[in-house]
Amino acid sequence: MKILAIESSCDEFSISIIEEDKILCNIISSQIKDHQVYGGVVPELAARLHLQNMHIVLQSALKETETTIESIDYVAYTEKPGLIGSLIVGKTVAEAIALYIDKPLLPLHHIEGHIFGASINHKFVYPVLALVVSGGHTQIELVHSPNEFEIIGTTQDDAIGECYDKVARVLGMGYPGGPLIDKLAQTGNSSKYLLPIAKNDNSFDFSYSGLKTAAINLIHNAEQKHEKLELKDFCATFQFAATSILKIKLEKAVQKFKPLTLTVAGGVSANSSIRKLIMEIGNTYNLNTIIPDLEYCTDNAAMIAKLAREKLINQNH
Numbered sequence: 001m002k003i004l005a006i007e008s009s010c011d012e013f014s015i016s017i018i019e020e021d022k023i024l025c026n027i028i029s030s031q032i033k034d035h036q037v038y039g040g041v042v043p044e045l046a047a048r049l050h051l052q053n054m055h056i057v058l059q060s061a062l063k064e065t066e067t068t069i070e071s072i073d074y075v076a077y078t079e080k081p082g083l084i085g086s087l088i089v090g091k092t093v094a095e096a097i098a099l100y101i102d103k104p105l106l107p108l109h110h111i112e113g114h115i116f117g118a119s120i121n122h123k124f125v126y127p128v129l130a131l132v133v134s135g136g137h138t139q140i141e142l143v144h145s146p147n148e149f150e151i152i153g154t155t156q157d158d159a160i161g162e163c164y165d166k167v168a169r170v171l172g173m174g175y176p177g178g179p180l181i182d183k184l185a186q187t188g189n190s191s192k193y194l195l196p197i198a199k200n201d202n203s204f205d206f207s208y209s210g211l212k213t214a215a216i217n218l219i220h221n222a223e224q225k226h227e228k229l230e231l232k233d234f235c236a237t238f239q240f241a242a243t244s245i246l247k248i249k250l251e252k253a254v255q256k257f258k259p260l261t262l263t264v265a266g267g268v269s270a271n272s273s274i275r276k277l278i279m280e281i282g283n284t285y286n287l288n289t290i291i292p293d294l295e296y297c298t299d300n301a302a303m304i305a306k307l308a309r310e311k312l313i314n315q316n317h
């Protein structure tokens with residue numbers, strides 16, 4: 001079985017081809033540099049660049065894998081959620097290919113894709129508890145099978161990646177600032193400043209807008225008082241506040257739902273503190289713990305291809 005998958009929900013246009021369980025290619029055309037000058041992703045520009053790049057990515061995927069379009073059995077694509085213009089380009093390309101080769105089309109969910117990105121090169125034992133942390137999402141999901149996902153908790157306002165990026169922007173770090181805050185945080189003192197740990201309650205939901213505002217206020221107050229903000233210590237304090245709530249809630253979720261696998265997905269899963277806390281919880285509760293390969297953390301089509309395959313071979317579960 002050969003599946004061609006397309007991911008275009010934000011500022012990456014990506015095509016992957018999977019044959020049985022082997023990812024044959026994962027071509028990603030990233031627009032990060034085009035959006036950097038604006039300090040964030042400009043939706044209109046993202047869709048226009050997808051239109052420019054899509055055929056180059058498709059040609060590379062077919063050429064690199066020596067695949068003919070006629071040999072594809074299924075065409076999968078990210079249906080939602082994402083930027084509407086970006087999604088439409090991916091959907092149109094997928095539909096055109098499926099129509100041309102007269103093969104089934106599989107519209108898939110971006111977040112479910114992120115979770116299955118973690119199962120590339122690793123084995124899921126169900127149920128799987130997955131933390132999804134990206135620029136647009138902060139969720140805990142319980143995965144019973146590739147066709148049954150249960151959202152346990154979600155953010156009530158901003159996503160964690162958005163919070164990192166907005167704070168980084170105020171610090172003048174450029175876009176996306178998440179990785180830079182993480183880097184600086186690693187050598188800083190996390191108790192130098194005071195920032196709130198939000199929504200420390202009995203739910204599995206999150207809130208990041210309060211932390212974002214508090215962090216930005218702290219930066220502005222220091223500026224107004226002409227006090228020097230120790231960047232490393234500020235980043236360490238921010239990172240501690242942003243990630244310790246994940247540990248608290250994930251641990252409670254493990255105790256309640258008793259999963260066999262623990263994993264993390266989405267662009268922010270590249271974060272060093274998050275990777276560490278997943279390993280710590282996994283070891284404490286003796287779980288099959290999966291930290292995804294970095295290539296499959298940020299938006300990519302291989303995760304959509306893998307999700308499509310798992311859904312198809314587990315259709316009756």
Ligand code: KG4
Nearest residue numbers: 134135136161176178182267268271298299
């Ligand atoms: O999943 P992704 O590629 O795109 C979305 O679907 O949002 O995630 C991108 C997000 C950005 O907010 C970026 O700042 C964040 O992931 N990110 C990080 C790190 N690496 C990427 N945030 C914190 N620490 C990191 N090491």
Ligand code: ZN
Nearest residue numbers: 134267298299
């Ligand atoms: Zn994503």
